[in-house]
Amino acid sequence: MEMVLLTALGVGGATVFGSVLGFIFKKISHRFSDIVLAFAAGVMLCAAVTGLILPSLEHDSFSPLVMTISGIFCGALFLNVLDKLVPHLHRLAGIDQEQHQDNAAKLNKVLLFVLAIAIHNLPEGIAAGVGFGSGNNAQAFTIAAGIALQNIPEGMVIIAPMLAAGMSPGRTFVCAMATGVVEVLGTLLGYFAVSLSSAILPFALAFAGGTMLYVISDEMIPETHHSDAQGVTYSLLAGFCLMLAMGYFLG
Numbered sequence: 001m002e003m004v005l006l007t008a009l010g011v012g013g014a015t016v017f018g019s020v021l022g023f024i025f026k027k028i029s030h031r032f033s034d035i036v037l038a039f040a041a042g043v044m045l046c047a048a049v050t051g052l053i054l055p056s057l058e059h060d061s062f063s064p065l066v067m068t069i070s071g072i073f074c075g076a077l078f079l080n081v082l083d084k085l086v087p088h089l090h091r092l093a094g095i096d097q098e099q100h101q102d103n104a105a106k107l108n109k110v111l112l113f114v115l116a117i118a119i120h121n122l123p124e125g126i127a128a129g130v131g132f133g134s135g136n137n138a139q140a141f142t143i144a145a146g147i148a149l150q151n152i153p154e155g156m157v158i159i160a161p162m163l164a165a166g167m168s169p170g171r172t173f174v175c176a177m178a179t180g181v182v183e184v185l186g187t188l189l190g191y192f193a194v195s196l197s198s199a200i201l202p203f204a205l206a207f208a209g210g211t212m213l214y215v216i217s218d219e220m221i222p223e224t225h226h227s228d229a230q231g232v233t234y235s236l237l238a239g240f241c242l243m244l245a246m247g248y249f250l251g
Contacts, residue, residue, distance in 0.1 A: 004132045007144045008187035011128050014148035015121070015180035018155020019173060025156070031231075033153055034224040038232035040150040041220040042239025044212050047146035050247050051131055051139040052209035059202040071206025076214040078207075079123060083218070114158060118179040121151075124215070125186020127208035130201075132191050142243050144187075147212075149239075150220065151183070 056068040124147050131140035155176055162172040190208070194201045224232040 003137065004129065004187070004191050007128065007132070007141070008125070008184045011125060011144050011148045011151065011187055012180035012182075012184035014151035015155040015183065016177050018152035019159055019176035020155075021152070022156040022159030022176070023169065023173070033157070034232050035235045037150075037153045037220055038224040038235040039239040040146070040153065041216050041224065042236035042241075043146035043149050043243045044220070044239075045216055045236070046240045046243035046247070047139075047143040048127075048209045048212035048216070050244070051143040052127065052205045052212070055139065056202045056205035056209065059205075064202065067202050068206040071203045072210035072213065074203075075123075075207040075210025075212075077210075079120070079211050079214045079218075082119065082123075114162070114175050114179065117154065117158060118182045120215075121179055121183040122186040122189075123208070123211040124150075125183035125188075126190035126193075127212055128183075129187040129190025129192070130194050130204045130208045139247065142247055145246075146243060147183075150215075151180070155180070 053068060053072065056071060057064050128140070128144040128147050131143040158176055158179070159172060162175060163169065167175075190204070194204050221236075224236075
């Protein structure tokens with residue numbers, strides 16, 4: 001349990017770390033952020049497939065393939081519906097460009113997107129917690145590492161719009177930290193859910209994998225193609241191979 005709690009704090013703390021970097025580097029070049037985000041996408045892709053989806057297939061259950069495929073699509077559909085209700089990071093960039101808005105209107109819009117990020121962080125945290133519920137700590141760490149790495153650039157990009165909207169640095173940091181706290185809660189929720197009932201573990205693993213695949217395809221990869229598409233492709237492959245190597249050596 002201590003290991004799960006420390007990992008949960010690490011996953012949520014990655015957002016806070018990214019926020020600190022956002023204060024230090026308020027103007028981050030698209031090329032740098034694209035490379036980092038693509039690397040994180042590769043890490044998450046490998047973690048989703050090897051740490052969640054393939055283990056789901058290996059569990060004894062009624063029709064493992066059907067269970068896994070159903071879980072993947074349910075996870076993706078869940079985030080798809082959530083995305084319709086609260087649009088996420090791929091719409092944040094436009095806020096900073098709407099200089100004609102007054103500060104109050106802009107601040108309200110920024111806070112809406114910060115809330116959206118917090119809500120989206122919940123299933124990501126659940127994915128990390130579900131990984132520990134499987135009993136394979138090595139795989140669980142790769143999943144958590146992938147999610148934490150993705151949280152760093154996410155934490156970075158939410159700082160500038162809030163500051164530009166007139167929010168004080170203190171309140172900006174508290175809002176950014178709150179998005180990380182949600183992920184800590186999600187991690188603990190995912191862990192306790194599968195610990196209470198091992199019967200739901202195969203579906204929960206696939207569901208978590210589906211949410212991660214959706215985030216990678218719908219949000220992370222499109223966000224990386226601002227500049228050097230070839231460079232971000234190799235960065236994604238590097239992240240994927242790093243997680244593959246970690247999984248191989250950690251067993």
